[in-house]
Amino acid sequence: MSIVPRSPADRVVVVGGGVAGLATALRLAPCPVTLITAAPLGLGTATGWAQGGIASAIGRDDAPALHAADTEAAGAGLTEPDTALSVAQAGPGLIDWLVGLGIRFDREADGTLALGLEAAHCRRRIVRARGDSTGATVLEGLVRAVQACPTVEVMVATLHDLIRDADGTVRGVVCARDGAAFRLSARAVVLATGGLGGLYASTTNPRGATGRGLLAASRAGAALRDLEFVQFHPTAIASGRDPMPLATEALRGEGAALIDENGERVMAGVTGGDLAPRDVVARGIFQALARGRTVYLDTRGALGRSMPTRFPTVAALCAEAGIDPATQPIPVRPAAHYHMGGILVDEAGRSTVPGLWACGEVASTGLHGANRLASNSLLEALAFAPRISEAIAKAAPATAPIRPAPLPPSFAGQEGAPDAVRAIMERHVGVVRDEAGLIQAIDSLAARPGCPAAETGLMIACAALARRESRGAHWRSDYPGQLPAHHSVTTPAEANAKQELSDA
Numbered sequence: 001m002s003i004v005p006r007s008p009a010d011r012v013v014v015v016g017g018g019v020a021g022l023a024t025a026l027r028l029a030p031c032p033v034t035l036i037t038a039a040p041l042g043l044g045t046a047t048g049w050a051q052g053g054i055a056s057a058i059g060r061d062d063a064p065a066l067h068a069a070d071t072e073a074a075g076a077g078l079t080e081p082d083t084a085l086s087v088a089q090a091g092p093g094l095i096d097w098l099v100g101l102g103i104r105f106d107r108e109a110d111g112t113l114a115l116g117l118e119a120a121h122c123r124r125r126i127v128r129a130r131g132d133s134t135g136a137t138v139l140e141g142l143v144r145a146v147q148a149c150p151t152v153e154v155m156v157a158t159l160h161d162l163i164r165d166a167d168g169t170v171r172g173v174v175c176a177r178d179g180a181a182f183r184l185s186a187r188a189v190v191l192a193t194g195g196l197g198g199l200y201a202s203t204t205n206p207r208g209a210t211g212r213g214l215l216a217a218s219r220a221g222a223a224l225r226d227l228e229f230v231q232f233h234p235t236a237i238a239s240g241r242d243p244m245p246l247a248t249e250a251l252r253g254e255g256a257a258l259i260d261e262n263g264e265r266v267m268a269g270v271t272g273g274d275l276a277p278r279d280v281v282a283r284g285i286f287q288a289l290a291r292g293r294t295v296y297l298d299t300r301g302a303l304g305r306s307m308p309t310r311f312p313t314v315a316a317l318c319a320e321a322g323i324d325p326a327t328q329p330i331p332v333r334p335a336a337h338y339h340m341g342g343i344l345v346d347e348a349g350r351s352t353v354p355g356l357w358a359c360g361e362v363a364s365t366g367l368h369g370a371n372r373l374a375s376n377s378l379l380e381a382l383a384f385a386p387r388i389s390e391a392i393a394k395a396a397p398a399t400a401p402i403r404p405a406p407l408p409p410s411f412a413g414q415e416g417a418p419d420a421v422r423a424i425m426e427r428h429v430g431v432v433r434d435e436a437g438l439i440q441a442i443d444s445l446a447a448r449p450g451c452p453a454a455e456t457g458l459m460i461a462c463a464a465l466a467r468r469e470s471r472g473a474h475w476r477s478d479y480p481g482q483l484p485a486h487h488s489v490t491t492p493a494e495a496n497a498k499q500e501l502s503d504a
Helices: 019-028 064-074 081-100 134-147 212-219 278-290 302-310 312-320 377-394 419-428 435-446 452-466 492-503
Strands: 012-015 033-037 152-156 158-165 170-177 180-185 188-191 230-237 257-260 295-298 330-339 342-344 356-358
Touching: 012 019, 012 170, 019 033, 019 134, 019 377, 064 081, 081 377, 134 152, 134 377, 152 170, 158 180, 158 212, 170 188, 188 212, 188 377, 212 342, 212 356, 212 452, 230 278, 230 312, 257 278, 278 295, 278 330, 302 312, 342 356, 356 377, 419 435, 419 452, 435 452
Parallel strands: 012 033, 012 188, 033 152, 188 356
Antiparallel strands: 158 170, 170 180, 230 330, 257 295, 295 330
16 A cells, blocks of 8 residues: 655544544545554454444335434434435445445345345345344455555554644644554544443443543533433343354344243333334343343244354354354343444534544434434444545635644553443443432542543443433433433533532
């Protein structure tokens, strides 16, 4: 890969090596891009672990309006209809773009795309690759394209902070490599740093997914929205691994059932049953576990026998755990999986701070609302990448003098979340929350100054305490009802005030 010389006047820095960062870097061509990744390309990102697929209204019986309606229904009143429709409309074209990059999706015998069904979708619209290896396949294709793109420079480093000029415009990043910090100036920065599942003891995310992008954006003055909405995937495989391996929702779409140790259906009597929205199923399993029951995903029989070819990733994960899905049910439990909240952005992915954009899970675009619809995550990142590139191309360059960000002396111990923080988040800011637990979490997290993971967790806990209702993935046992639908927006000043209050 050739490297094009860069200067702060023309360079765009993109932070993140998952689908959001890679797609944005490619869409920015021929603008020179420095892509910052925490690990070598293809490693350390949740994209590679995405099993289900990409939702797209391609089927003859489907339409973007139906896809958008399902997205709104899952979002529990907080999905923005215009965003849901525009993203759904973009879906088929985005699949074509990926195919044009050489990415192969599963097809029927007649050559048409094979479409799967997942929870809360009214049609079969999940585009898959290698069965349950969609994320890995898409990631591999995007990595190949980035490596072949002469305008993209890849740098392995860790984000620490954002650089701003005298007017408050973001003009670059402070990163660290091999324990030493350095500055990198740019005309614009795109954060595509993923989620924060690593803050929880039970998670399907990489351990490094601790919301570092959220924290950097907050420190730079960006508004954050709906931080309290953390999605817990219902069917993480309870095999003792950390992070927890995932049993894709597509298994339930193909007939797998949730049962307890007595063979009773866990979701019996619940609207939608095993294919109810994720927040509903996660709570159903959580409540069963709280009553002392053991929950399994039952794939025994024909589905289990077909898993090595139809769902090879899950089949391999089961084999590692000593489970034969054809003859044994798979033990499962909810685990932190996706963050619906994030950096507040507009329809072009632009944050409230000039010079700063956000794409993918770190952003709050209005698509997911209070609960993300299955297989809308890769779709959202792919849909916003071209919008962001177009907006950056049109943006006038900043002219104010740069205000250097401080360089920390060391990054030792700042990677990942300490076990104590993960335990606090798991116990008190998990599937079911209450005031006493959230206050205890806030007190415990605020008592850990200088810990980035604790600082991010504190923002989540404060937002959860402030929302005195149950909606989507945020469930308060002490406030089971709903208030009129509203977003929660956190500004840095509000976050500081909440921390001062907890300190008092």
